[in-house]
Amino acid sequence: MLEIWIGLAAALIVGVLAIVCYAATKPDAFKVTRSQNIAAPAERIYPLIANLRQMNTWNPFVKPDPDIKVEYLGPESGVGAKHTWSGNRHVGSGQIAIVEAAPQNRIEMKLDMLKPMEAHNDVVFTLDEAPGGTAVTWTMTGSQPLLAKVMSTFFDCDKMVGGMFEQGLRDLKSKAEA
Numbered sequence: 001m002l003e004i005w006i007g008l009a010a011a012l013i014v015g016v017l018a019i020v021c022y023a024a025t026k027p028d029a030f031k032v033t034r035s036q037n038i039a040a041p042a043e044r045i046y047p048l049i050a051n052l053r054q055m056n057t058w059n060p061f062v063k064p065d066p067d068i069k070v071e072y073l074g075p076e077s078g079v080g081a082k083h084t085w086s087g088n089r090h091v092g093s094g095q096i097a098i099v100e101a102a103p104q105n106r107i108e109m110k111l112d113m114l115k116p117m118e119a120h121n122d123v124v125f126t127l128d129e130a131p132g133g134t135a136v137t138w139t140m141t142g143s144q145p146l147l148a149k150v151m152s153t154f155f156d157c158d159k160m161v162g163g164m165f166e167q168g169l170r171d172l173k174s175k176a177e178a
Contacts, residue, residue, distance in 0.1 A: 035136060039134050044176050046107075069085065105127055
């Protein structure tokens with residue numbers, strides 16, 4: 001009987017080591033990007049992103065917690081605008097700040113997640129002229145430490161986060177086209 005338990009423990013250890021070794025071969029960085037064509041000029045869309053209060057009217061990451069606590073800091077929009085948030089386990093806590101802004105073209109943000117898992121990522125929105133309106137692209141990049149690599153072995157983070165981006169861009173489209 002003892003041999004069976006030792007064999008099971010050894011198999012479990014080998015399995016965990018195999019997963020960690022496989023995860024270690026994954027890239028050290030990640031990128032998630034989604035785009036949406038919006039039948040509106042960049043001048044109408046840009047303020048819905050560069051003003052974080054406006055952004056949170058369509059931002060899919062704040063919706064899972066109706067009791068989320070958000071504090072806005074700095075200017076109303078553009079470089080230096082930021083907000084902190086604290087919410088349930090679905091939204092966690094952290095801060096996002098606009099670090100670069102080229103009106104009607106590009107907004108770059110620094111995202112610092114504290115919970116449920118610490119992460120420091122870059123978020124960029126680009127607005128490009130497109131037939132009938134504007135193509136809005138939402139991109140997030142960041143480092144992928146070993147724990148994130150292990151998690152990505154079991155969960156498709158591009159699909160999960162990308163799905164949230166798609167929903168947010170649909171909601172942004174609805175607001176901008178209204």
